[in-house]
Amino acid sequence: MANFTRRKFLQATGGAVAVSSIGFPAIVGAASKKVVIVGGGVAGATAAKYIRMADSSIDVTLIEPNTEYYTCFMSNEVLSGHRKLDSIRVTYDGLKGHGVTVVHDTVTDIDAAGKKVMTAGGKTMAYDRCIVAPGISFKDNIEGYDAAAMEAMPHAWKAGNQTVLLRKQLEAMPDGGVVAIAAPPNPFRCPPGPYERACQISMYLQAKKPKSKLIIFDSKNKFSKFGLFKQAFERHHKGTIEWVSADNGGKVTRVDGGSNTLYVGDTAHKVDVANVIPAQQAGAIAIKAGLTDDSGWCPIDGRSFESTLQKGVHVIGDASIAKPLPKSGYAANSEGKTCAAAVVAMLGGKAAGDPSLVNTCYSVVGPDDAISVAMVYDLKDGKLSKVAGSGGLTPTDSSPEARAREVQYAYSWFENIKADSWG
């Protein structure tokens, strides 16, 4: 009830920030610590939940514009028709159940010196520690990829409406059509994503539109799980998927949404369905708040994920520079927990403990065939590091039985990571 009381109190005072804890009848004499979390994706949601699970006296407010969230992971299976959009939708009811105050608003700026965030809705919220988990924003590396082109040639790299747009285009495409995926340069969200997407769309094409083709125009010459994907292209998608490396004319520099045309230099490729995934950087609020360096991403301390640029502000998920961790859903979940533990410790006047992180990432590349990459990480000499001897890829020669199990484990991973982050 404490949160309900607090929320009502804030409403009554117009969101005034100086009231801090006096609205809490349950806590006498001790000001409750306040954490504001910006962004309700995997990382932000996980941090919110795990802070509350560790210490329910901490007042956690999560600010997220959308009332529901669509996971990027498994959205490729929505594109292929293997699963419904509903299955990748999560709500914020679970977090509310943990006593997180969820505010649907957009953060417009963060005042790290004054320890407060400002929102488009006109609110100012004070915090003791702020966690920023804004995901990604797009760079202007592809000429002509404006708002209209984004509708005509969906990126579908933030799941939801964009996923639906791309799926509809695939459904409307005639048999014998050509689908293009323009894959982005490094670093970007979900490194194996474009290639799993190709496999998923290819499965749809083979089943429903067998005369069609899919071409991946790549800004790179190599990519995540490279050998395993090349094997999958050969094993399941021969004659359907063609991969064009950057050196072989794959780097898309310009698009025309009106005619569904991709340009590699002066060479035009007119296609039926174009999935254009631009280069990426940290979410807009991270840039505005001075959390990014020249790379466009946010440098952090590996122990606490506190920004090295703005004191008292932590950055987690895809926006952070957490190398050697990849920009994956599992890494974001793991970073959310690491950051939560650090924030709880620091608010209690203690040093953050040693972190332990994991990444596990599955790609479903064919019928009864999934591949994975995994790694365990810890802190060595103050830097996030791979634990020697751990992790690695699915073996290229693993048995059909093992591959089929990986599909089932991928689905287990999906259900559990959704529940662990938002449930």
Add this chain to the structure above:
Amino acid sequence: MSCKKKALVALIGSIFMAGASTALAGPSAKAMADTCAGCHGTDGQSVGPASPNLAGMSAVYFIDSMTAFKNLEKGAWSGEDARPATIMNRIAKGYTDEQIEAMAEYFAAMPVYKADVPHDAAKAKKGAAVYDKACSKCHDENGALADDDSGILAGQWLPWMQYSMQDFISGNREMPKKMKKEVKKLSDEEIEASLHFFASQK
């Protein structure tokens, strides 16, 4: 409690005494155990459909399992004191024996969690009789007893139990002698029924 179980309880005790006397450097048990949740559920309570619950698992069973995963060479499907795995061999190699013991203690301290597992009620009913004659001696309390070296089967996810039995029967995972003796007497249908019985436990 059988003599074997008493010995195991003593063993667990000695492991934890040792753990307590030499404070672990590095990440806490919670920090490590929380990283399992992405696949095994928050606090080891899996929402399925194929990864097992870890909550309440006996420390000995957890340590046995992680050690067997650690022993499985990357790219292999079987090996000396190893267990078939797709990804757990790659994960288990990331932890020292002491860290595995710390995680074991962490999950063992939780109450046993029985998931709501989809199963075939008719098979589960048939499986109850199979359980009584073949499984009950070691998998006490319908597979819900944690304080021994047999895994918790009550409320475990069916695909995971099916994979485990496939591995036992293929010989890729070593069956304990007593289990081998009992399983030999059972038909495929009886084995399958017993798994539905465990899955049906609430």
